[in-house]
Amino acid sequence: MNEAAPRADIGAADAEMTDDARIAVRARDVNVFYGEKQALFDVSVDIREHQVTSLIGPSGCGKSTFLRCINRMNDVIEGCRVEGLIELHGEDIHDPRMDVVQLRARVGMVFQKPNPFPKSIFENVSYGPRIHGLTSSKSEMRDLVEDSLRRAGLWNEVAERLDEPGTGLSGGQQQRLCIARAIAVRPEVILMDEPCSALDPIATARIEELIDDLRENYTIVIVTHSMQQAARVSQRTAFFHLGNLVEVGPTDAIFTAPSDKRTEDYITGRFG
Numbered sequence: 001m002n003e004a005a006p007r008a009d010i011g012a013a014d015a016e017m018t019d020d021a022r023i024a025v026r027a028r029d030v031n032v033f034y035g036e037k038q039a040l041f042d043v044s045v046d047i048r049e050h051q052v053t054s055l056i057g058p059s060g061c062g063k064s065t066f067l068r069c070i071n072r073m074n075d076v077i078e079g080c081r082v083e084g085l086i087e088l089h090g091e092d093i094h095d096p097r098m099d100v101v102q103l104r105a106r107v108g109m110v111f112q113k114p115n116p117f118p119k120s121i122f123e124n125v126s127y128g129p130r131i132h133g134l135t136s137s138k139s140e141m142r143d144l145v146e147d148s149l150r151r152a153g154l155w156n157e158v159a160e161r162l163d164e165p166g167t168g169l170s171g172g173q174q175q176r177l178c179i180a181r182a183i184a185v186r187p188e189v190i191l192m193d194e195p196c197s198a199l200d201p202i203a204t205a206r207i208e209e210l211i212d213d214l215r216e217n218y219t220i221v222i223v224t225h226s227m228q229q230a231a232r233v234s235q236r237t238a239f240f241h242l243g244n245l246v247e248v249g250p251t252d253a254i255f256t257a258p259s260d261k262r263t264e265d266y267i268t269g270r271f272g
């Protein structure tokens with residue numbers, strides 16, 4: 001499906017598109033290949049600012065591959081080739097002038113398994129701002145670390161132990177630390193690849209609440225295997241199948257009145 005196509009092709013689910021909805025990420029005709037094998041086919045989608053967009057679909061349909069296109073993480077996979085246009089707030093991310101290190105600060109990523117550095121809690125958060133030169137004094141850095149940990153809903157739990165290793169935190173706390181680390185470099189977009197799959201239900205609920213809070217300041221794209229989670233956290237949902245983006249629209253419309261039979265089969269549990 002193609003969001004650049006006439007509205008009739010977009011489907012009823014996307015008919016509420018307003019002219020003033022700002023687009024954070026615009027993808028057009030994105031094709032991705034791993035060697036000879038094509039993993040994504042002509043994916044076109046607009047990711048709206050300050051909304052949470054869920055990517056759902058059966059295993060192997062290309063959700064993570066698409067997510068990695070947005071901050072060019074596929075560049076680091078040998079044999080992976082990405083074609084098509086991806087813009088971040090109107091800038092072509094494949095433009096030769098685009099600094100990839102800068103791009104990955106603007107488009108942060110949180111992975112399935114929390115992956116704090118083997119360093120202190122403080123250093124986990126301060127590392128990014130330090131290498132990007134975002135602060136000019138120790139006290140500014142302390143403020144930035146505190147602000148990032150507050151935004152990630154972790155400050156109260158770690159304020160007294162900033163020098164302790166990040167790896168000593170619980171899984172859910174580690175994941176919030178990774179979110180604080182992403183936030184610290186002032187991203188525009190945060191990509192989350194199944195961020196709760198290694199967490200228990202309480203830690204999961206915490207992260208889901210956090211995702212909702214973060215939406216005020218950031219645009220979030222999340223890959224999830226859980227349709228319940230997509231329904232809880234996202235305003236928009238994109239359904240992928242066999243490397244195609246089948247449809248995208250408001251989450252409630254995708255789950256209650258999908259326009260494509262494949263989406264309906266998936267959400268009713270007929271496959272996947």
Ligand SMILES: Nc1ncnc2c1ncn2[C@@H]1O[C@H](COP(=O)(O)OP(=O)(O)OP(=O)(O)O)[C@@H](O)[C@H]1O
Nearest residue numbers: 034039057058059060061062063064065066077223
């Ligand atoms: N590094 C890689 N090398 C070769 N093929 C890959 C690589 N990563 C993904 N693929 C293939 O690309 C296709 C899409 O995979 P991808 O991981 O994007 O799907 P997914 O929808 O995120 O799956 P899952 O839900 O299982 O995580 C699959 O056929 C997969 O085998």
